[in-house]
Amino acid sequence: MAHDSPTLDLLERLAAAPDRMTVDALCRQMGLPEPLVRGRLAQLVARGWVEVDADGVTYTIGVGALRPMSAFLSADRTARLAGPILGRLSDQLDESVRLVRLDGTEIVCLAARESAHDTGSPVVGRRFPAISAASGRAILARRDHTEVEAIIAAGVAAHTADSVVDRAELYAALADCRERGVAYERGELVPGVGCIAAAVRVDGLLVTDAISCGVPLARLTHDHADDVAAGVRRAADDLAAALLA
Known part of the structure; x- marks a missing residue:
């Protein structure tokens, strides 16, 4: 599943994590190469779905992820x-x-x-x-x-x-x-x-x-x-x- 939809898998893992996650931790959990994970994270950060700390080391779910939840609850x-x-x-x-x-x-x-x-x-x-x-x-x-x-x-x-x-x-x-x-x-x-x-x-x-x-x-x-x-x-x-x- 991870190889078929790494972007969704990234979002789900970040949403479920009790704390911020590093790229290394995400790579280990997902079994994916670092360049792929970093590339998907960059796309998600650009869209506001994921937030990265000032040092660019740890990631967490972003405020943009509220959009689909808000749409679901409204519907x-x-x-x-x-x-x-x-x-x-x-x-x-x-x-x-x-x-x-x-x-x-x-x-x-x-x-x-x-x-x-x-x-x-x-x-x-x-x-x-x-x-x-x-x-x-x-x-x-x-x-x-x-x-x-x-x-x-x-x-x-x-x-x-x-x-x-x-x-x-x-x-x-x-x-x-x-x-x-x-x-x-x-x-x-x-x-x-x-x-x-x-x-x-x-x-x-x-x-x-x-x-x-x-x-x-x-x-x-x-x-x-x-x-x-x-x-x-x-x-x-x-x-x-x-x-x-």
């Missing part, structure tokens, strides 16, 4: 309709809320409303393993068993000491979601943070999206968890109704 009806619903939910709960979509084995955040006391980094566009995220589980609980089995069989990584990786426990979590209508996750992706999510279910359509709310465990009391669960269920139902209108 996506679900993301547009979710905006005011997420706003109301965030105000009601005083917590940060998200709209996410399943993409292969991952979920990607399409829209978010941050609470005033949330100090985390922006999450729109960020990806997480679907089977470990409450929002991913909310979606996968409504998907075909063979799809879920393939994701679990590929291996489930432990992100924190509280991550669930056992097959039986993961299936139990999905069954619990189907029974309750919401999925729960406590510190499995981010230490000290829990998440509650509900799938957006539209009759006759494949479930692809969910609305979630992340809460520091210190605030996630039993009563607050009940409020959050009721809120995300109501918001997911509201979005489903809006999509049918």
